[in-house]
Amino acid sequence: MVRDYTKPEDHIIEYLDHPHFAIRNLLSRKLDPPDTLNEVVTATLALTGFQHVSRVGEMRGHSALLSALVERWRPETHMFHLPVGEVTVTLENVSYILGLLINGDAVTGRSDSSHQFLVENCIACFGREPGPDDHVLGKVNIAWVPRCRDTEPCDTQESLERYVRAHIFCMLGTVVFPDKSTVSLNSKFLPLLRDFHRISGYSWGAASLAHLYRSLCRASRYTCKEMDGPLILLFIWVWERMPFLTPIPRDQLGNIGVPLARRLYGGHIWEWGFRMASNPICSCAPLSRL
Numbered sequence: 228m229v230r231d232y233t234k235p236e237d238h239i240i241e242y243l244d245h246p247h248f249a250i251r252n253l254l255s256r257k258l259d260p261p262d263t264l265n266e267v268v269t270a271t272l273a274l275t276g277f278q279h280v281s282r283v284g285e286m287r288g289h290s291a292l293l294s295a296l297v298e299r300w301r302p303e304t305h306m307f308h309l310p311v312g313e314v315t316v317t318l319e320n321v322s323y324i325l326g327l328l329i330n331g332d333a334v335t336g337r338s339d340s341s342h343q344f345l346v347e348n349c350i351a352c353f354g355r356e357p358g359p360d361d362h363v364l365g366k367v368n369i370a371w372v373p374r375c376r377d378t379e380p381c382d383t384q385e386s387l388e389r390y391v392r393a394h395i396f397c398m399l400g401t402v403v404f405p406d407k408s409t410v411s412l413n414s415k416f417l418p419l420l421r422d423f424h425r426i427s428g429y430s431w432g433a434a435s436l437a438h439l440y441r442s443l444c445r446a447s448r449y450t451c452k453e454m455d456g457p458l459i460l461l462f463i464w465v466w467e468r469m470p471f472l473t474p475i476p477r478d479q480l481g482n483i484g485v486p487l488a489r490r491l492y493g494g495h496i497w498e499w500g501f502r503m504a505s506n507p508i509c510s511c512a513p514l515s516r517l
Contacts, residue, residue, distance in 0.1 A: 239298055242449040253293045253446055253454045260401040263377075264394065271387045275426040277395050279326025280402055289462055292472065293446075293454060296465065302444040316464045318433060324463045327403065327432035332425075334434035338415045340365030348417035352392045354385075366411035372397055388423045395420060403435045407455045435460065 235241070264272075264281060272278050299307045306313040318329045339345075345365055346356050353375045361371040376393035379386045400412035420426060435457050442456025466473040 237448045237450075238302075239447055239449045239451075243298070253290055253297060253452065260398055265377075265381055265390065267381045268387055268390050268394070271384075272391050272394065275391060275395060275423075276326075276328045276431070277391075277398060277426075280398055281394065283325065283402060283459060289458075292462070292465065293458070296461070297443060297446045297454070300443045300447050302447055305440050305444075314468070316436060316439060316460065318436060320464050321432040321436050321460060324460055324467075325402075325432065325435070325457075327435060328427065328430055329432035331428045331430040334419065334429050334431060336415060336418055338365070338413075345414045345417075348414060348421065351421045352389070352396070352417050354389050362414075363411065365414050366408065367396075367414055369397070369400070369410055369412055372412060392420045392423065395426065399431075402459055403431060403457060404438050405455050405457065407453060 260281075260283070269278070272281065296307065299309060301308050304313070306315045321327055322329050342362075345362055345367065349355065349357055349367065353372075355375060357367055357371055361368045372393050376390050376397075379390040379393075381387050381390055396412060396416065399416050400406075404413075404416070406413065419429060439456045439460055442454055443461075445451060446454040
């Protein structure tokens with residue numbers, strides 16, 4: 228069943244006068260992406276189009292900023308409604324921020340929580356079957372996937388491809404399509420990784436943007452207390468378009484090219500739980516419709 232998130236009466240903006248919701252800070256649920264990568268696989272990883280997003284790093288905090296943004300998100304139009312106009316994250320932004328492909332085949336398939344589906348796809352992608360403690364209800368334990376990856380000798384093309392598949396699978400579940408689980412990765416993406424040469428043909432960026440839109444729509448309901456989705460994409464977009472919110476002064480930013488996410492905090496962890504005092508988003512300079 229497809230849930231309707233466009234009911235105006237359910238939007239958080241209608242409840243800001245309520246003491247229980249006036250100071251709502253959304254919790255951002257996410258997993259940390261892999262912090263290591265065997266340099267031997269760099270060329271093989273580049274063939275898939277995931278070399279840029281693999282360099283982004285990880286983040287912490289920002290719940291107050293997230294809450295302020297969601298209050299201004301309108302599910303009817305998929306736009307942020309600001310006093311200066313309507314703005315939103317676009318496919319072009321996804322390409323420049325994360326370096327993901329925005330053209331190609333649709334990222335689609337079937338969800339199957341059966342044990343047979345999970346085992347068949349794990350064997351096809353990683354060459355091994357997860358143990359009884361390494362999966363549950365169609366999801367793979369996050370710790371098991373890096374173990375599979377790091378035990379690959381990377382001395383043959385097949386071994387290199389298994390390593391890269393495991394790395395991409397982690398990236399899909401932690402950066403591109405994060406859900407609210409903090410311990411597992413959804414096996415529904417595994418069939419798309421089986422044919423190594425087709426990985427680069429999928430429009431991962433477009434699917435990630437759609438996932439962000441849906442996550443924002445869900446979070447805009449007054450009953451929502453936590454948010455998933457590609458929040459790295461959202462925060463970097465905000466920091467690029469509203470520089471006064473950036474945790475790093477502009478004169479201290481390096482210029483390392485695509486992805487822009489790497490420019491702001493590549494490889495570093497930023498703890499920045501600032502408060503949105505006096506509604507600074509409302510005082511931002513005029514923005515063009517991106």
